[in-house]
Amino acid sequence: MKYLWTEDTGAGLHFWKLINQIFFNNELAIESKGSNQGILGALSDLENKKGDEYYIAFDYVVDNQDIRNKYRLLKSIAEKSEGKVVILDMICFEYLILTFDKLVPWTGTGKADKIKIRDDILSAIEDHRINLSKIDDEKTLQYLAGFKRYSTERVMKSLVGELTENEKWSVKGSLMGECWYKDCCISEHSDNLRCGLPEVEDGSEKMRMLIQSESVQKVLNQI
Structure with a gap:
């Protein structure tokens, strides 16, 4: 087994x-x-x-x-x-979500500052940590300095939470947000909610795209 x-x-x-x-x-x-x-x-x-x-x-x-x-x-x-x-x-699990190339367009997050921070952090990952010497952007460094108990894992969890604030895409609850794995395609917009528009509606296909991403495959290839 x-x-x-x-x-x-x-x-x-x-x-x-x-x-x-x-x-x-x-x-x-x-x-x-x-x-x-x-x-x-x-x-x-x-x-x-x-x-x-x-x-x-x-x-x-x-x-x-x-x-x-x-x-x-x-x-x-x-x-x-x-x-x-x-x-x-x-x-960590959150890192696998953070590296997914469809994360921003699918969730429809409008947080340009956090999107920039995500890009800076992902380009600075080295040997299971964020290599701060590879980050020049002052706002990104300020964001990292704001953690009272800093660690790479805490940063990943916090940043993913910010980029998946819509409950339909959230990865903080008892289950993954339903639009990761159910047949739905959210495009409604309101003053307090921005939603993305995945190119596929089928839940299994969306999960399959996430599973086929480079970071997840790197992990699964060991099994």
């Missing part, structure tokens, strides 16, 4: 379940362990059954010391597992 264990709950867990359904034909057992510590605890108690494989979606950034410490433990477990435990190479 192949398992995918994630620390994600809510929309993040839903994302992995949709990938399993659409891309893997439900061949994986998707389980949330609630946190990175939860993943470590589950692996520590693991009795490897013959033939079982465990793919670990662990949010990893190098500018958070606690995460670095837990990742070292995780890596040690994986190295001793004789290939049964595979750590997926990823920053």
Whole structure:
């Protein structure tokens, strides 16, 4: 049996379940362990059954010391597992959404400042962190300096939240916003709501386009 264990709950867990359904034909057992510590605890108690494989979606950034410490433990477990435990190479679920090239046109976000910040940050990602030396824009640097507890992961979560403010595209709730995976095409505009216009309405096709994006494929190619 192949398992995918994630620390994600809510929309993040839903994302992995949709990938399993659409891309893997439900061949994986998707389980949330609630946190990175939860993943470590589950692996520590693991009795490897013959033939079982465990793919670990662990949010990893190098500018958070606690995460670095837990990742070292995780890596040690994986190295001793004789290939049964595979750590997926990823920053976090929100990063996979942030890099999607259809994010801005589909959501219809009108936040030009946040779109510019997104572009600056994505071009500065290096070795699981934002390399601040690669950013020259003063407004982007001010945005990053505004985090009381700064880490690359916190920036990703905050910025994705700003760019998917419309609940139909939100990735902050118990499920992904319904327009990521349902047959809908939102183009209405009001004073308080801007919505994008995806080129396809079919929910499975929209998710398939997200799954086929470069960042998501880089992760899935390890499975």
